[in-house]
Amino acid sequence: MLEIALIYLAAAIVAVPIAKRVGLGSVLGYLIAGILIGPYALGVVGDQTDVMHFAEFGVVMMLFLVGLELQPSRLWTLRHSILGLGGLQVVLSAAAIFAFCYWFFAMHWQTALAIGLMLALSSTAIVLQSLEEKGWLKQEAGQNAFSVLLFQDIAIIPILALLPLLAFAPQTSTKEISDSIIASWPVWQQVCVSVAVIAAIIAGGKYVSAPLFRYIAQTHMREIFTIFALFLVVAIALVMQSIGLSPALGTFLAGVVLAESEFRHELEADIEPFKGLLLGLFFITVGASINFELLFNEFSTVIGLVVLLIVVKACILFALAVTFKINSKQQLLFALALAQGGEFAFVLLSVTTTLSILTPEQTSLVTLVVAVSMLIAPLLLMVYEQIQKRSSSALPEFDKPEQISTAKHVIIAGYGRFGQIMGRLLHAQGYEITVLDHSPSQIELLRRFGNTVFYGDAARQELLEAAGAHTAQMLVIAIDNPDKTIEIIKLAHKNYPQLKIVARAIDRRHAYQLLNLKVDAFNRETVDSAINLAVEALELLGNTKQDAERAGKLFRDHDRAAVLQLAALWGDDASYGVAVRQRMEDLKQVLQQDKQAQSDLNTCDSGDCENGLTEVTSKPKKPDDAHLE
Incomplete structure (x- = not known):
């Protein structure tokens, strides 16, 4: 046999x-x-009934x-x-x-x-x-x-x-x-x-x-x-x-x-x-x-x-x-x-x-x-x-995949808390969502609320194909496994080059990997919520709402710029360590200078100076601050 x-x-x-x-x-x-x-x-085989x-x-x-x-x-x-x-x-x-x-x-x-x-x-x-x-x-x-x-x-x-x-x-x-x-x-x-x-x-x-x-x-x-x-x-x-x-x-x-x-x-x-x-x-x-x-x-x-x-x-x-x-x-x-x-x-x-x-x-x-x-x-x-x-005149008129609007079709891989928020917003804007998730309990819960959710591993091309990846506009990767995310991105780049890819980054290291893979957009899952909470903490500590929000924006902009700069150095421990320390010092200086500038502006508003406003606004930009503008 x-x-x-x-x-x-x-x-x-x-x-x-x-x-x-x-x-x-x-x-x-x-x-x-x-x-x-x-x-x-x-004649190597005979009757094979x-x-x-x-x-x-x-x-x-x-x-x-x-x-x-x-x-x-x-x-x-x-x-x-x-x-x-x-x-x-x-x-x-x-x-x-x-x-x-x-x-x-x-x-x-x-x-x-x-x-x-x-x-x-x-x-x-x-x-x-x-x-x-x-x-x-x-x-x-x-x-x-x-x-x-x-x-x-x-x-x-x-x-x-x-x-x-x-x-x-x-x-x-x-x-x-x-x-x-x-x-x-x-x-x-x-x-x-x-x-x-x-x-x-x-x-x-x-x-x-x-x-x-x-x-x-x-x-x-x-x-x-x-x-x-x-x-x-x-x-x-x-x-x-x-x-x-x-x-x-x-x-x-x-x-x-x-x-x-x-x-x-x-x-x-x-x-x-x-x-x-x-x-x-x-x-x-x-x-x-x-x-x-x-x-x-x-x-x-x-x-x-x-x-x-x-x-x-x-x-x-x-x-x-x-x-x-x-x-x-x-x-x-x-x-x-x-x-x-x-x-x-x-x-x-x-x-x-x-x-x-x-x-x-x-x-x-x-x-x-x-x-x-x-x-x-x-x-x-x-x-x-x-x-x-x-x-x-006999060219085939291919039917569009059933139940999928190719004009506004988005695939979401992973439908936990992160994926659900994205899915709700996209769906509210009229986009048709196809969800792939690997948690049976999560799927059962979502289906009770009328969501269209399918059980499967998005790292398998057969599933992406069945979900309509060949006609979809975007693939959102919202799973909490960095290695699996990288695997899905490589698979999508290879087989579906038309797909825009948006990914959830778990941490800074994961963000560097996503940048090197040239995803269209990414966001670290805890950064925005942590910054928002820090802004509220500053208000509770006695800072004005305007000052707290300004500090949060400066921190966010500086952090994003740092990720872009440091991604190229990831893997070179010596250079990366020096660059990280320099960026931390730069951030501290930026926040202190901004706080001092706001203090000077407030002083001028109260009439305690005559030319302070001119002095502040005419200060030359430091090279480290130029990317924030």
């Missing part, structure tokens, strides 16, 4: 970067890697992440495209393919219908990954493609229930072709159990999972948080599979429920690496499963069927895009994105073979057609991309 893992990883390391470099994309790179190591090329079943968890995790991006309100707005557009696509595509198989290829109607149903489905893994990689998933075409894919996932359930009714071998029990523990139950009981499980997933996500995530987050052990996230995904997938439902559908619903929680971005960051790894493994196994011996022996037949499948589905999809008034510039993208066969066809093929609906020869041919169409799918999107680049 370790040898196989090493081969898969090595193939991905070699093929995927090359494919990306030449513009083929990562999905096609993984498929090519699978072809190279498969039994019909280098078990590996494919394991890798299908990548699709499950992808649907969980997609669910996290969709709040229930957003899903409700997609109901027409899911049921209308998705439903018509499956029905019309299945009917068209059935007609070809029944009349042109003279198949039994049961076989023709089974093939029509399985080929009507598209590849969730390839479509979503390719659209996301090219930045098209949030466009109108991408959102409608997602709606169709979601309906297809739902349609798997009735299709699996229908297949036994098409069987030529009625003695084969449903139990023999399904892992479902309720397969032998009456249909009405199966429906009730399915509805109950789905309701339990939705309720559990809201009332059980979210509190558990808060409890685990309080331990501040990121690995436990990640382990629980993986446990949740795998457990839901297992439960759904055990009752004959789509595991991907179950995890998608769980993701939708958790989309409203403060842990949404952290969950995305934790699951994303596993999703990417397993999806890559899935694509490699698809590439390795292509039967090139059959392809070469029946080349014209296979290619003809692949072209026929893509053309039929693309025409139906394009007609639906026009009917549902999808943006005319994106109708072709919608049609090409969904024109291939899908991974669920492999599952349905195993069932139809067991039921003797398809012969072994037909199963091999359909499997090859589906695999080749999936291989061609990224190439179709590359063709669309070239058409788009050559036509200025």
Whole structure:
């Protein structure tokens, strides 16, 4: 097993970067890697059916992440495209393919219908990954493609229930072709159990999972948080599979429920690496499963069927895009994105073979057609991309991130007392605030007051990206960890150079670091409050309000100038020590001279001198005072 893992990883390391470099994309790179190591090329791996079943968890995790991006309100707005557009696509595509198989290829109607149903489905893994990689998933075409894919996932359930009714071998029990523990139950009981499980997933996500995530987050052990996230995904997938439902559908619903929680971005960051790894493994196994011996022996037949499948589905999809008034510039993208066969066809093929609906020869041919169409799918999107680049009128109109006003968007990392004050002021001025904080108790409190707060570590690029850092105007770093602040600043400078960065400085040393990193603004957290309190203390000690406030202003201005000057000397202990002592002496002299000047002015105001005012105001400025003006 370790040898196989090493081969898969090595193939991905070699093929995927090359494919990306030449513009083929990562999905096609993984498929090519699978072809190279498969039994019909280098032959280093054989039949990897078990590996494919394991890798299908990548699709499950992808649907969980997609669910996290969709709040229930957003899903409700997609109901027409899911049921209308998705439903018509499956029905019309299945009917068209059935007609070809029944009349042109003279198949039994049961076989023709089974093939029509399985080929009507598209590849969730390839479509979503390719659209996301090219930045098209949030466009109108991408959102409608997602709606169709979601309906297809739902349609798997009735299709699996229908297949036994098409069987030529009625003695084969449903139990023999399904892992479902309720397969032998009456249909009405199966429906009730399915509805109950789905309701339990939705309720559990809201009332059980979210509190558990808060409890685990309080331990501040990121690995436990990640382990629980993986446990949740795998457990839901297992439960759904055990009752004959789509595991991907179950995890998608769980993701939708958790989309409203403060842990949404952290969950995305934790699951994303596993999703990417397993999806890559899935694509490699698809590439390795292509039967090139059959392809070469029946080349014209296979290619003809692949072209026929893509053309039929693309025409139906394009007609639906026009009917549902999808943006005319994106109708072709919608049609090409969904024109291939899908991974669920492999599952349905195993069932139809067991039921003797398809012969072994037909199963091999359909499997090859589906695999080749999936291989061609990224190439179709590359063709669309070239058409788009050559036509200025077809340039994509990217959607703005949901719920974020790019014109007045500020991200605040850390929402304790310091961050809250800044957030309240910015929000009062009309700026939309996205908050990232790592304290579960603080988040819970803020959410009670209607604040939009998310649990996460702002030092992780995935979280900054999810929070909209690529379009935000400003990043406010208000956390109380100097090292983490520096880490976030470096990350933001590297990946989001357009961001203005405002940071909370813990002390003078931290302020020097922020200056050297060239942040746009910073403030030491205790300086202003300490100076304000010192001003009040001076008043209580008998000084006038005007004198006390003037002394406070002089101190503040001198201190800021000192920080700017001393930042360049930080690290050189000898020079820094001398400069600090000199600045302290300068401050003392400035305050004494100002006090004396004010005393002289007061004396002149009382009429005790004649030329004192002229003498005071005509004094030359000392070099040390010049920067204060």
